[in-house]
Amino acid sequence: MNAHRADVVIVGGGIMGAATAFFLRKRGVSVILLERGLIGQQASGVNFGNTRRMGRPVEQLPLSNRSRESWLKFKELFGEDVELLLNGQLRVGFTPAHEERMAKYAQEAQDFGLGMQMLSANALHERFPYLGPELTAGCYAPYEGHANPRLAAPAIGRAAVREGAQVFENTEIVRVEKEGEDFRVTAADGRIFRAPVALITAGAWGNRISAKFGEPVPMIAKAPQMCVTEPVPYAIGPTTGALADAPEQSVYFRQVARGNIIIGGGGHELVDLDNRRAYVNPSRTLLTLKNAPRVMPAFNHLSIIRVWSGIEGYMEDSRPVMGPSARVPGLYYAFGFSGEGFQLGPGVGDVMAELIHTGATTTPIEHYHIGRFAKLAAQPA
Amino acid sequence: MAQPRVIIVGAGPSGVRCAETLVAAGLRPTVIDENRRDGGQIYRRQPDNFTRPYAKLYGTEAGRAQSLHESFDALRDKVDYLPETLAWNIFDNKLHVVRNEVSSAMPYDALIICSGATDRLMPVKGWHYAGTYSLGASQIALKAQACAIGRQIVFLGTGPLLYLVASQYIKAGANVAAVLDTSPLMRRVMALPKLLARPSVLLNGLGLVAGIKRAGVPVLTGITPVEIKGESESGVQSVLIRDSRGNERSFQCDAVAMGYHLRPETQLADLARCAFRFEQETRQWLPEVDEDGRSSVPGVYLAGDGMRVLGADAAEIGGRLAAMAVLTDLRLKVSDEELQGLRAEQASMERFRQGLAQAFPWPAEQAAQLPDEAIVCRCEAITAGELRHVVCGMGAQEANRAKAFSRVGMGRCQGRYCGHAGAEVIAHAAGVPVEQVGRLRGQAPVKPLSIAVREEQE
Structure with a gap:
């Protein structure tokens, strides 16, 4: 069988892999993108759909801002509309401690262009009269928004194809090895893909490949718990998230232009990576239904019509693995985005393409280098 | 041994006969009914203050309706009957039901899904x-x-x-x-x-x-x-x-x-993770069952039109067969003679079903001829043209992928109304057999669930 060959082979066709393939092609680099199922079908397709920057660690904001540039010209870049709606982001809190957390963040992140405004209880309820009386403070970031995750990564994948990327869907990968100067990637059906550079964007499965190269990372797969209401007239502007003292208590929601309100929260379920399906635990759904009306009492008049989940890779330190391998020349990683990868997707693609093509990047990503787990690899098995 | 926990979902012909057979064997099943009264759709009882006689309400089926109602009336203190209760999810061997905006999780040893059918x-x-x-x-x-x-x-x-x-x-x-x-x-x-x-x-x-x-x-x-x-x-x-x-x-x-014609209500079977198979004659996906109604998941059984549309008479037989399967699996005694008799009766019902499928075929070709401006998905107001666009322009040749891109099947009805026709539109646009398009994955809740619902306090 003839081997497929390119300058770069990417394993994993989520939003990270698809975007990197696209930006590599923009730089004239030939690229093969391999996806076990369909482009953007796992975490990239089933997440909440937030394109927010507020709340991210300050060290991540340059990357997030770079990604925002791509989101703002999504249609121009990738050729399709993905229901991007920029009506702001609102964080709300129930306690003085929540207010303090929000104020501290607004202070720390003030130089990154988010335009955050702290709102007292009165200002909050005056401006967003639909919010529940228990809320005591808020922080509003006017430029944030959300997009449709079911559409975004596939659109980027199609754009990559139009730019000349070789995209192989339904291609299960069984081995990734370094053979001389080349990486040799073997599919379950025996097809071979070769390139001198390999990028692993395999999301929750990324650790399985990095471990094979002697770089295991502490990551677990978790399933976010989503639900959506029937459509109602568009009334909620900003994506809204309530601060919580435990993950189970968290609740966040956004209304799409056609009216449905998507609600997430209730913590996460663990998943079995081998069966590749994530489930929604009804107890978590019920928890979300209990918590959501505390933020917006009118929820009690609506029904949910659907729940869903997906498989996301969460790092122990909540920071992704992004950058070159610490051990293998030519090997790169971008996975483990810990439930916060959707907004970063186009920016990660842009940065990884730059890094692979030029050997350096203008956006700082050293916090995410896999070398931070080197001790883990040195431990006896 | 403690009394096994047996739950029947549905109180139509199959649910009632299933309950009756289990009670006769000394069990006390719980019967979950979305309706206000037993009878299911076909033998639906009229409101209490209505006085139309059986003959007027049920025509040629008056005798069967009356017999079913009387059977259930006789069972009322031998079963736990929960009317106006929606089974909205199944998770971890528990049935989740909601009644008066209170949701409770009911563990089961055996679950018999008698969910009936809706229009195709x-x-x-x-x-x-x-x-x-x-x-x-x-x-x-x-x-x-x-x-x-x-x-x-x-x-x-x-x-x-x-x-x-x-x-x-x-x-x-x-x-x-x-x-x-x-x-x-x-x-x-x-x-x-x-x-x-x-x-x-x-x-x-x-x-x-x-x-x-x-x-x-x-x-x-x-x-x-x-x-x-x-x-x-x-x-x-x-x-x-x-x-x-x-x-x-x-x-x-x-x-x-x-x-x-009709299509089985299979959401619960799907949420119970039962395997499905494609039936060529009727061009639809049906839960895999053995001849008595055992699904691919141990402890989960199906009976009546919710398994495959055989009609009300066959549903009564199916309910009994599923009950006997439950009893057998619980190592309780069943009459082999009765079992064989019911199976033989069901075989002629199955032959009649195939006759109906032949006489009144699903008009798949109409989906291909639907004009682009015709709405396929009423809940989300998505046209045939929009669905064809995601197939031909965005490469979505599988039902769930096309749903993700187009929203067909994503609304309130969860694909009950549009799922079968949508699959035909996709198959024709993609030029593939409809079985290759697959079927929409079931997602909870089975029907819309009020956000005001609260979990039952233990």
Whole structure:
């Protein structure tokens, strides 16, 4: 069988892999993108759909801002509309401690262009009269928004194809090895893909490949718990998230232009990576239904019509693995985005393409280098 | 050993007979019923203050209806009956039910899903106008509330229910404008040998058709629906079809009852993670079961039209068979003679079902001919053209992928109305067999769940 060959082979066709393939092609680099199922079908397709920057660690904001540039010209870049709606982001809190957390963040992140405004209880309820009386403070970031995750990564994948990327869907990968100067990637059906550079964007499965190269990372797969209401007239502007003292208590929601309100929260379920399906635990759904009306009492008049989940890779330190391998020349990683990868997707693609093509990047990503787990690899098995 | 926890979902013909068989064996099952009273859809009981007699309500099936109701009345203190209760999810061997906005999780050793069937629908241009109802809904309006869906009604579709509901409307004094059947008469003739498996039912059916014609109602077969004409303000105005000779004909009306036979309600089986198989004859996915109703998941059983549409009489047999399967698996005694007898009876029901599938085929070709502007998904208002675009322009050749891109099947009905037709549109646009398109994955809640619902406090 003839081997497929390119300058770069990417394993994993989520939003990270698809975007990197696209930006590599923009730089004239030939690229093969391999996806076990369909482009953007796992975490990239089933997440909440937030394109927010507020709340991210300050060290991540340059990357997030770079990604925002791509989101703002999504249609121009990738050729399709993905229901991007920029009506702001609102964080709300129930306690003085929540207010303090929000104020501290607004202070720390003030130089990154988010335009955050702290709102007292009165200002909050005056401006967003639909919010529940228990809320005591808020922080509003006017430029944030959300997009449709079911559409975004596939659109980027199609754009990559139009730019000349070789995209192989339904291609299960069984081995990734370094053979001389080349990486040799073997599919379950025996097809071979070769390139001198390999990028692993395999999301929750990324650790399985990095471990094979002697770089295991502490990551677990978790399933976010989503639900959506029937459509109602568009009334909620900003994506809204309530601060919580435990993950189970968290609740966040956004209304799409056609009216449905998507609600997430209730913590996460663990998943079995081998069966590749994530489930929604009804107890978590019920928890979300209990918590959501505390933020917006009118929820009690609506029904949910659907729940869903997906498989996301969460790092122990909540920071992704992004950058070159610490051990293998030519090997790169971008996975483990810990439930916060959707907004970063186009920016990660842009940065990884730059890094692979030029050997350096203008956006700082050293916090995410896999070398931070080197001790883990040195431990006896 | 503690009393095994056995839950039956549904109190129609299969659920009631299942409960009866389990009670006779000394068990005390819980019966979950979405309705206010037992009887299911077919033997739905009228509200307490209504006084129509059995013969008037159920026609030729009055005896069976009465017998089923009496059987259940006799069981009432031997089962735990929860009416007006929706089974909305299954997770971790627990059935999640909601009643009066309180949700509770019920663990089970055996779960028998007797969820019944709903109309199988094929879109036609204009079917979103107010005044278009499914046959089932039209029948419920009449049976439960003594209401007609309009003043002048066209019955459109195919299958036994088309003629049954039309004749019930005529008997009730409604003005039926026409009965328009997509299946050609020849198909019925060819299906006769199989339909003769139940001669009395066949005779009943022929009698219904004759009665409709005697009432002066036009009955056309082999027609092709073209359009339901209407206005968004005032609703349905007429139905335009091509007759079997290819001539366009229009029938004035203010309501349309439509349906193309029935489809099992399989969401719960799906949430229980039962395996499904594609049935070529009826072009649909059905839960995999053995001859007594055991699903692929241990402890989960199916019976009645919710498993495969065999009709009410067969549902009674199916309920008994599933109960005997439960008893056998719990290592309780069942009569082998009775089991063999029920299986033999069910075999002739199955033969009749195949006859019906042959006589009243699902008009898959209509999906291919749907004009681009016709709505496929009524909940989300998505047209055939939009669905075709995600297939041809965005590469979505699988049902769930096409749903993710187009929203077809994503609304309130979760694909009940549009799922089958959507799959046909996708298959035709992609040029692949419909089984390759797959089926929409079931997602909780089975029906919309109020956000005001609260978890039961232990």
